[in-house]
Amino acid sequence: xxxxxxxxFVVDDDYRVREALSSLIASVGLRVAAFGSAAEFLESEKPDxxxxxxxxxxxxxxxxxxxxxxxxxxDGPPIVFITGHGDIPSSVQAMKAGAIEFLPKPFSEQExxxxxxxxxxxxxxxxxxxxxxxxxxxxxxxxxxxxxxxxPFVVEGFANKQTAADLGTSEITIGVHRGQIMHKMxxxxxxxxxxxxxxxxxxxxxxxxx
Amino acid sequence: xxxxxxxxFGRWMKRVEERALHAGRLNIGRRLISGFVFIILVMLxxxxxxxxQFHLVNAQGxxxxxxxxxxxxxxxxxxxxLAFYAGLEGLAQTQDANLLVTGAGPLxxxxxxxxxxxxxxxxxxxxxxxxxxxxxxxxxxxxxALPPQLEAIATLAASGDWRALQLRLSNQVRPLETLTSxxxxxxxxxxxxxxxxxxxxxxxxxxxxxxxxxxTAAIALLIAAALGLAITRSITGPLALLVEGSxxxxxxxxxxxxxxxxxxxxxxxxxxxxxxxxxxxxLYAALQSSEDRLRLVIDTIPATVWSTAPDGSxxxxxxxxxxxxxxxxxxxxxxxxxxxxxxxxxxxFVEGWHRALAAxxxxxxxxxxxxxDGEYRWFLIRxxxxxxxxxNIVKWYGTSIDIEDRKQAEDALRQSQAYLSxxxxxxxxxxxxxxxxxxxxxxxxxxxRIFQHERTxxxxxxxxxxxxxxxxxxxxxQVVARASQDGEDFDFEHRLLMLDGSLKYVHIVAHxxxxxxxxxxYVGAVMDVTAVKExxxxxxxxxxxxxxxxxxxxxxxxVTTMGELAASLAHEVNQPLxxxxxxxxxxxxxxxxxxxxxxxxxxxxxxxxxxxxxxxEIVRRVRALFRRAPGEKDVLDxxxxxxxxxxxxxxxxxxxxxxxxxxxxxKLPSVVADRIQLQQVVLNLVLNGIEAMDQVADRPKTILIRxxxxxxxxxxxxxxxxxxxxxxxxxxxxxxxxxxQNGMGMGLAICRSIIEAHHGRLWVASSEGPGxxxxxxxxxxxxxxx
Numbered sequence: 001x002x003x004x005x006x007x008x009f010v011v012d013d014d015y016r017v018r019e020a021l022s023s024l025i026a027s028v029g030l031r032v033a034a035f036g037s038a039a040e041f042l043e044s045e046k047p048d049x050x051x052x053x054x055x056x057x058x059x060x061x062x063x064x065x066x067x068x069x070x071x072x073x074x075d076g077p078p079i080v081f082i083t084g085h086g087d088i089p090s091s092v093q094a095m096k097a098g099a100i101e102f103l104p105k106p107f108s109e110q111e112x113x114x115x116x117x118x119x120x121x122x123x124x125x126x127x128x129x130x131x132x133x134x135x136x137x138x139x140x141x142x143x144x145x146x147x148x149x150x151x152p153f154v155v156e157g158f159a160n161k162q163t164a165a166d167l168g169t170s171e172i173t174i175g176v177h178r179g180q181i182m183h184k185m186x187x188x189x190x191x192x193x194x195x196x197x198x199x200x201x202x203x204x205x206x207x208x209x210x
Numbered sequence: 211x212x213x214x215x216x217x218x219f220g221r222w223m224k225r226v227e228e229r230a231l232h233a234g235r236l237n238i239g240r241r242l243i244s245g246f247v248f249i250i251l252v253m254l255x256x257x258x259x260x261x262x263q264f265h266l267v268n269a270q271g272x273x274x275x276x277x278x279x280x281x282x283x284x285x286x287x288x289x290x291x292l293a294f295y296a297g298l299e300g301l302a303q304t305q306d307a308n309l310l311v312t313g314a315g316p317l318x319x320x321x322x323x324x325x326x327x328x329x330x331x332x333x334x335x336x337x338x339x340x341x342x343x344x345x346x347x348x349x350x351x352x353x354x355a356l357p358p359q360l361e362a363i364a365t366l367a368a369s370g371d372w373r374a375l376q377l378r379l380s381n382q383v384r385p386l387e388t389l390t391s392x393x394x395x396x397x398x399x400x401x402x403x404x405x406x407x408x409x410x411x412x413x414x415x416x417x418x419x420x421x422x423x424x425x426t427a428a429i430a431l432l433i434a435a436a437l438g439l440a441i442t443r444s445i446t447g448p449l450a451l452l453v454e455g456s457x458x459x460x461x462x463x464x465x466x467x468x469x470x471x472x473x474x475x476x477x478x479x480x481x482x483x484x485x486x487x488x489x490x491x492x493l494y495a496a497l498q499s500s501e502d503r504l505r506l507v508i509d510t511i512p513a514t515v516w517s518t519a520p521d522g523s524x525x526x527x528x529x530x531x532x533x534x535x536x537x538x539x540x541x542x543x544x545x546x547x548x549x550x551x552x553x554x555x556x557x558x559f560v561e562g563w564h565r566a567l568a569a570x571x572x573x574x575x576x577x578x579x580x581x582x583d584g585e586y587r588w589f590l591i592r593x594x595x596x597x598x599x600x601x602n603i604v605k606w607y608g609t610s611i612d613i614e615d616r617k618q619a620e621d622a623l624r625q626s627q628a629y630l631s632x633x634x635x636x637x638x639x640x641x642x643x644x645x646x647x648x649x650x651x652x653x654x655x656x657x658x659r660i661f662q663h664e665r666t667x668x669x670x671x672x673x674x675x676x677x678x679x680x681x682x683x684x685x686x687x688q689v690v691a692r693a694s695q696d697g698e699d700f701d702f703e704h705r706l707l708m709l710d711g712s713l714k715y716v717h718i719v720a721h722x723x724x725x726x727x728x729x730x731x732y733v734g735a736v737m738d739v740t741a742v743k744e745x746x747x748x749x750x751x752x753x754x755x756x757x758x759x760x761x762x763x764x765x766x767x768x769v770t771t772m773g774e775l776a777a778s779l780a781h782e783v784n785q786p787l788x789x790x791x792x793x794x795x796x797x798x799x800x801x802x803x804x805x806x807x808x809x810x811x812x813x814x815x816x817x818x819x820x821x822x823x824x825x826x827e828i829v830r831r832v833r834a835l836f837r838r839a840p841g842e843k844d845v846l847d848x849x850x851x852x853x854x855x856x857x858x859x860x861x862x863x864x865x866x867x868x869x870x871x872x873x874x875x876x877k878l879p880s881v882v883a884d885r886i887q888l889q890q891v892v893l894n895l896v897l898n899g900i901e902a903m904d905q906v907a908d909r910p911k912t913i914l915i916r917x918x919x920x921x922x923x924x925x926x927x928x929x930x931x932x933x934x935x936x937x938x939x940x941x942x943x944x945x946x947x948x949x950x951q952n953g954m955g956m957g958l959a960i961c962r963s964i965i966e967a968h969h970g971r972l973w974v975a976s977s978e979g980p981g982x983x984x985x986x987x988x989x990x991x992x993x994x995x996x
Contacts, residue, residue: 013864014785014789016785016786016789016817016820016821016824017785017788017789017792019789019793019817020788020789020790020791020792020793020796020814020817020821021792023792023793023796023797023800023810023813023814023817024792024793024795024796024799026796026810027795027796027799027800027803027807027810028799058861058864058865059864063867082788084780084781084784084785084788084861105784105785105787105788106784106787106788106791106792107788107791109792109795109799
C-alpha cells in the first residue's frame with residue numbers, strides 16, 4: 001500500500017463494537033486502526049495519508065465532542081460519529097463542528113461505509129489544497145522584501161511607471177523586480193500570478209505608506 | 211470753756227453707760243421705767259426753770275404795777291392838794307368869809323378823802339414796795355396838818371383878816387404841797403428805776419428760755435438715746451447668746467451653755483436654757499445609750515429587721531440585712547431593697563406588699579433574696595403595722611428569716627415524693643409494706659391504682675386476693691403463705707381480673723427482713739406489666755408487618771430505580787447488538803469476497819455469538835432486579851455484586867462523563883446475603899452519587915467504590931462521590947426525605963433497613979473534600995456461621 005491509501009481510525013471504548021467495526025471496515029479493503037480511548041488515539045503514530053475517524057460519542061476519558069474540538073485546530077481527519085444515545089443536542093453540536101455524519105447505534109453498514117467514503121474524499125481534497133498552498137508559500141518565501149513590496153502593485157495592474165513613482169524608484173528597477181517575481185513564483189502569465197496571490201491571501205491594495 | 215463742757219458730757223455718758231451695763235442687775239421693766247422717769251425728770255426740771263423765770267418776770271411786772279399805783283395815788287393826793295390850795299386861794303380872793311367857810315369845808319374833806327384813799331391804796335401794796343418809809347408818815351403829817359390849817363383859815367376868814375389868811379395860805383399850806391410834790395418826784399423816780407429793771411429782767415428771762423429749752427431737749431434726747439442704746443444692748447446681747455444656744459440645741463449640740471451676765475430676766479432665761487440643755491443632754495445620752503442597746507439587739511438578733519414609712523418606703527434597716535445582702539444603706543432604703551428580690555418573686559411580693567399597705571393588715575410572704583455572694587436564698591418576710599391612738603398607721607415593722615434550708619428540705623421532700631409518686635405512676639409500679647405478725651399492710655397510691663381499690667379502704671391481703679385471677683389465686687395464696695413462714699424474698703407474676711372483666715398482668719417482687727424486735731416485715735413492689743405483655747405481642751405483629759412493608763417498599767424502590775436506569779440499560783443492550791449487526795455485515799462481506807475469507811468470517815461469527823451471550827446476560831440481570839423474590843440468602847462474593855451493578859451502570863456513567871474508580875479487596879471472604887437486595891443497595895448508593903454530581907462543572911466527576919475489611923468479621927463497602935454532598939446527613943435516612951426532583955425519598959431509608967436486616971450498619975461518613983461518603987458493613991461468612 002502506498003501513502004495515498006486511505007486509513008480509517010476507530011475510537012470506541014467498547015471492545016465488541018471496536019472489533020466488529022474493524023472487521024467490517026477491513027472487509028471493504030480499507031486500512032483500519034482501532035483505539036479504546038481518545039488519549040490512545042492522540043498518542044498514536046498516524047501515517048500521512050487520507051484518513052477518516054469513526055468516533056464514539058461517549059468515551060471514558062474525554063467525550064467525542066471534546067476530541068473533535070481538539071482535532072479541529074490542526075488538520076485532523078473528518079469525523080463520523082457513532083452513538084448509543086442519539087441525543088439531538090449532541091448531534092447538532094457535532095455537525096456544526098464539521099462532522100461528516102452522526103450515526104445512532106445500531107446503524108446500517110451502507111450508511112457507515114458511505115459516510116466513511118465521503119469523509120475520505122473530503123479529506124483527500126483538503127490534503128491536496130493544503131499541499132498546493134504549501135508549494136505556493138515555498139515560492140513566495142523566495143521573494144526579497146522589495147519584491148514582496150512590488151507584488152501587490154503588479155497583481156493590481158499598476159503600470160511600472162506608476163509603481164516606480166509610488167515606491168520612489170526608477171521604472172527600470174520595477175521592471176527587473178517584476179521579472180524576478182514571475183520567475184520565482186513560477187507563474188507563466190500575469191493571470192496565474194493573480195490567482196496565486198489570491199490563494200496566498202495577498203492584499204491587492206498596494207501600500208502607499210512611502 | 212466749751213471743751214470743758216464736752217469732756218464733762220463724755221464723762222457723764224460714760225457713767226450712764228456704766229450704769230446701763232451695770233443695769234443688768236436691774237430687771238428690764240424697772241430698767242426701762244427708771245430710764246423713762248429719768249428722762250421725764252430732766253424735762254420737768256427744765257420746765258421748772260422756765261416757769262421760775264416766767265414767775266420772776268411776772269413778779270417784776272406786778273411790782274412795776276404796784277409802783278405805778280403808788281405813783282398814781284401820790285399824784286392824786288398831790289393834785290387834790292393843789293386843787294385844795296387853788297380853791298382856798300380862790301375863796302380867799304373873794305374875801306367872803308362865808309363863802310370861804312362853806313367852801314373850805316368840802317375842799318378839805320375832798321383832800322382828806324383823797325389822802326385817805328391814797329393811804330389805803332399804799333397800805334395794800336406789797337410790803338417790799340412800802341420800803342420807802344417816808345411816804346406814809348409824810349401823808350400822815352399832811353393829813354394831820356390839814357384840818358388845823360383849815361380851822362385856822364376859817365378863823366382868820368371869820369376874823370376877816372385876809373391878809374393873814376393870805377400869808378397863812380402861802381406859808382402853811384404851800385409846804386404841804388411841796389411835800390407831796392417831793393413824794394411824787396421820788397416815787398416817779400422809783401417807778402422809772404423799776405421799769406428799767408423790769409425790761410432788763412424780761413430780756414434776761416427771754417435769753418434764758420431760748421437757751422434752756424433746746425439744751426434741755428438735746429440733753430433729754432442724748433440721755434434717751436444713750437439709755438436706749440445701753441438698754442437695748444443689755445437686752446440684745448444675752449438674747450443673741452440665747453438664740454445662738456437655741457440653734458445649737460436645735461442642731462443637737464446639747465453640751466452648749468449660754469454665758470450668763472447680770473441678774474435680769476435674760477440671765478434667768480439663760481440659766482433656764484442652760485438647765486434645759488443640760489437636762490436634754492442627759493436625756494439624750496440616756497436615750498442614746500438605750501437606743502444603742504436596742505440597736506445592738508436589733509443588729510445582732512439572727513433576723514433581719516426594718517421599718518418603713520406608712521407609704522411602705524423603708525426608712526430603717528438593720529445591719530444584719532445589709533451584711534447579708536451586701537447592699538449599702540442608701541441602696542436599701544426607700545424601695546431600693548427590691549433589687550435584691552428574685553425577679554421571679556418580685557411582682558408577687560410587691561403586689562402582696564401593696565395590698566397589705568392598702569388594707570393596713572400585716573403581711574407574710576416568702577421570697578428569694580439575693581445574698582452578698584450573689585446566691586438567692588428563700589426568706590420568710592413579715593410586715594406588721596404600728597398604729598397610733600386614733601388607729602392611723604404610723605409605721606410598719608418588718609422582719610425576714612432565712613428559710614432556705616427549710617425550703618430546700620421541703621422542696622427536696624416534696625420533689626422526692628413527687629418523683630417517687632410520678633415514677634411509680636409512670637412505671638406502673640406500686641410499692642407495699644407488710645408486717646406479717648400484725649397483718650398490717652401499707653399500699654402506695656400506685657398500688658391502689660393497680661388493684662383498683664379506693665384510696666380510703668384499708669389495705670389487706672384479702673383485698674389483694676380478691677383481684678387475683680381465679681386460675682392464679684391459689685398460687686398467689688401459696689406464695690404469701692410460704693413467705694409468712696420462711697421470710698424468704700419472693701418474686702412472681704400473676705394475672706388480675708378486674709371488675710370490668712379486663713385482664714392485668716402484675717409482677718410482684720418483695721424482700722423480707724426481720725426487724726430488731728424480730729418481727730418479719732416485707733417491702734415490695736407491684737409492677738403492672740400488662741402494657742409490656744401487650745407491647746411484646748404488638749411488637750411481634752409490628753415486626754411482621756414491617757418486614758412485609760420493607761419487602762414491598764424494596765420492590766417499589768427497585769422498580770423505580772430500574773425506571774431511572776432504563777436509558778442506561780438500553781445502551782447496555784444496544785452495544786452488543788450494534789456489535790452483532792456490524793459483525794454480521796462483516797461476516798457477509800468476508801464470505802462474499804473473491805476469494806472468500808473464511809477465517810475472518812469465522813472470527814466475526816464467533817464475536818456474534820459472544821456478544822449475543824453478553825446481551826442475554828444483561829437481560830437476565832435486569833430481570834433478576836425486577837423479580838420480587840427477597841429473603842433468599844446465598845453465599846456471595848461482595849466484589850462480584852459490585853461489579854454486576856457497575857456493569858449495569860456503565861452506559862449511564864459514560865453518558866454523564868463520570869469516571870468510576872474501584873478499590874476492591876480481592877481477598878475478602880464471601881458474605882451470606884440476598885443478592886438482589888445487596889445489588890439494590892449498591893445500585894442505589896452509586897445512582898445517588900451519580901445524581902449528586904449532576905451540577906458539578908468545576909472538577910472531574912468521579913465515583914469511588916471501595917471494599918475492605920472493617921474487622922475480622924465484617925466487610926465494609928464505601929461509595930464516595932465528589933458531588934454536592936449531604937447538607938443534613940442524618941435526615942438523609944428519613945423516609946420521603948429527598949433532594950431529587952423525581953425521587954421518592956425511599957432510597958437510603960430502604961438501603962439502611964436492608965443492611966440492618968443483614969446485621970450490618972449503613973451510615974453517612976464525614977468526607978474530607980466535597981461530596982458524600984456512604985458506607986455500609988456486612989458480616990463475613992465466617993462470622994455469620996458462628
